[in-house]
Amino acid sequence: MSDNKTTINELKSIVESFVDERDWKQFHSPKNLAMSLSVEVAELMELFQWLSLDQAREAMKAGETRENAIAKIADILIYTLAFCNRNNIDITDAVKKKMEKNIQKYPADKFKGHF
Numbered sequence: 001m002s003d004n005k006t007t008i009n010e011l012k013s014i015v016e017s018f019v020d021e022r023d024w025k026q027f028h029s030p031k032n033l034a035m036s037l038s039v040e041v042a043e044l045m046e047l048f049q050w051l052s053l054d055q056a057r058e059a060m061k062a063g064e065t066r067e068n069a070i071a072k073i074a075d076i077l078i079y080t081l082a083f084c085n086r087n088n089i090d091i092t093d094a095v096k097k098k099m100e101k102n103i104q105k106y107p108a109d110k111f112k113g114h115f
Contacts, residue, residue, distance in 0.1 A: 008081075008091050015081040028086045037079040044072040 001010075019025055047065055048056045059065035084091055 011077070012081050012085055012091075015078055016085050019082060019085070025086070028082055030083070030087060033079055033083040033086060037076060037083065040072055040075040040079060044069060044076065047072065 019028065047068055048059070051059060060069060081091075083089070084094075
């Protein structure tokens with residue numbers, strides 16, 4: 001599987017199958033999934049907590065920190081997909097709508113190169 005060949009729906013199905021096989025839907029309330037997602041994001045942040053910007057960039061080139069970050073990103077995406085599965089959220093639609101709002105809020109001619 002690779003990003004250029006795998007659909008979001010395929011990833012959602014993989015997560016859904018995993019959850020179904022373990023009978024975990026009973027635990028997947030919006031609260032529990034949101035909290036789990038937050039924990040995983042915090043664990044990703046922890047990898048870079050005391051690093052300078054240059055050290056963080058260097059750590060993402062190769063090695064243990066990079067491997068741990070990749071695993072955390074997978075956990076974050078898995079919980080995101082599970083949250084969307086449980087709450088009937090179409091990710092593509094959600095992203096498109098949010099980006100339309102972002103385009104209005106942050107016009108390129110005013111925000112290019114700065115926040």
